[in-house]
Amino acid sequence: VGTAQECCDACKAHARVCGAPGAGGRVYLNRSWEGKVSAERCAKTMTSNELGTHAAQACNVFVFCPTPPSAGGLCWSNDVWNHSSGECWLKSQAAPQRPHAGAFGAYPDAYRKKHRTAPEKVQWMSGALHPGPVTVDGPHWHW
8 A cells, every 4th residue: 555544444444345254355444556456345254364264353443564666665564575575464352442562762772782784763754544543563573
């Protein structure tokens, strides 16, 4: 997506459509990126860490990579992937009023010493779908 607002809107659309029983396979968003349009569909099961054994949950938190191509177009993460400008991760957490955050703000000096490619500050943006105040639980640095 192009902006953090579009990522938030995708999370809202996912919550609205995919939170209903039997929503697996339904289109929640028609997304346009680099001239192509794709239909984003509700998952039937979780397919990442849960090996497809748990029912998919509606989005209530999201993470967005805002780094423009003119500034390198990447958001650093302590994994093997290159995360690109416009990446929008739709997530579900048990307590969206207190979302768990792996990282935010400045990376600690000791962390940057161990992870030499880490920038000074976390580049990702995030948000939570919650009507009241939100208090971030973290950061929980992954060393």
